[in-house]
Amino acid sequence: MKEKVDMREETLGILELLRPVAPADLIRLGRNYDGGYVFSSRSLANCSHFISCGLSYDWSFEIELKESRPDLPIVAFDRTSGFNSTMLYWVLKNFGKIALYPFRFLGVQDTPAQSWGKISMMLRMKQLFSGNLQFVKKHIGLESNSGVQSFGELLEHSSGYGVKLDVEGTEYELLDTIIDKLDKIELLLIEFHNVEENIDAIVPFLKATRATHYVQHVHGNNYDSVNSFGFLNSIELTIAKKDSGYQPESAEVLTYPVKDLDFPNDRRKPDVGFNFLATD
Numbered sequence: 001m002k003e004k005v006d007m008r009e010e011t012l013g014i015l016e017l018l019r020p021v022a023p024a025d026l027i028r029l030g031r032n033y034d035g036g037y038v039f040s041s042r043s044l045a046n047c048s049h050f051i052s053c054g055l056s057y058d059w060s061f062e063i064e065l066k067e068s069r070p071d072l073p074i075v076a077f078d079r080t081s082g083f084n085s086t087m088l089y090w091v092l093k094n095f096g097k098i099a100l101y102p103f104r105f106l107g108v109q110d111t112p113a114q115s116w117g118k119i120s121m122m123l124r125m126k127q128l129f130s131g132n133l134q135f136v137k138k139h140i141g142l143e144s145n146s147g148v149q150s151f152g153e154l155l156e157h158s159s160g161y162g163v164k165l166d167v168e169g170t171e172y173e174l175l176d177t178i179i180d181k182l183d184k185i186e187l188l189l190i191e192f193h194n195v196e197e198n199i200d201a202i203v204p205f206l207k208a209t210r211a212t213h214y215v216q217h218v219h220g221n222n223y224d225s226v227n228s229f230g231f232l233n234s235i236e237l238t239i240a241k242k243d244s245g246y247q248p249e250s251a252e253v254l255t256y257p258v259k260d261l262d263f264p265n266d267r268r269k270p271d272v273g274f275n276f277l278a279t280d
């Protein structure tokens with residue numbers, strides 16, 4: 001007979017692992033809604049390379065990262081991105097949003113300027129991905145082949161990496177590699193999908209990183225539903241290496257989202273937050 005799980009005790013344990021230590025220098029790069037990430041400017045300054053995995057058709061984060069750190073080599077990977085029929089669909093969809101904006105009761109949220117910004121970003125992809133920002137039309141995985149780049153191989157040749165992982169579930173295949181190469185990673189921006197289904201992988205991962213790294217920020221993706229732990233079933237985590245400026249006693253922010261830094265991924269619905277006071 002399976003032992004009954006105390007959900008309250010388990011929830012408090014998971015929340016404690018997710019509890020951020022929030023430095024005073026948090027910044028946001030990328031769009032205010034879906035596509036932006038929050039982290040410490042000091043942690044970014046510690047990065048000597050950046051690997052971005054998962055673009056879809058929004059590279060506002062990568063562009064702002066390039067602008068903020070023109071000296072930082074950035075490589076972005078996504079086999080589905082680039083000029084193809086899906087991009088054409090998104091371009092046409094945003095033209096449609098411009099036409100329908102006067103009739104906002106139909107559910108159009110973006111202003112014409114915002115929609116045009118997305119169109120311009122997509123059509124200027126070749127121009128934007130130049131200089132210190134490069135695009136590779138491959139997915140990230142465990143082993144390299146014609147359409148996949150090995151994640152481990154990317155981390156073999158240097159250190160001081162910043163990493164963004166938004167790879168729609170493939171992140172769970174890469175957790176062992178991250179732990180193995182953790183000393184090389186300064187900053188990790190990772191979205192965990194289907195959290196409740198994969199909690200048995202997330203909890204050991206967070207425990208394994210605690211000695212050298214810490215959770216710097218947490219945000220729930222409100223495109224997903226609330227799970228039995230009381231938070232959204234897709235979560236965006238910022239995990240950073242403990243450096244000389246790390247002060248665990250400085251965690252003053254206990255409720256999330258944080259005003260002016262966090263925004264709902266789906267702006268038509270409110271954010272679902274985290275209240276870490278509940279773990280006291």
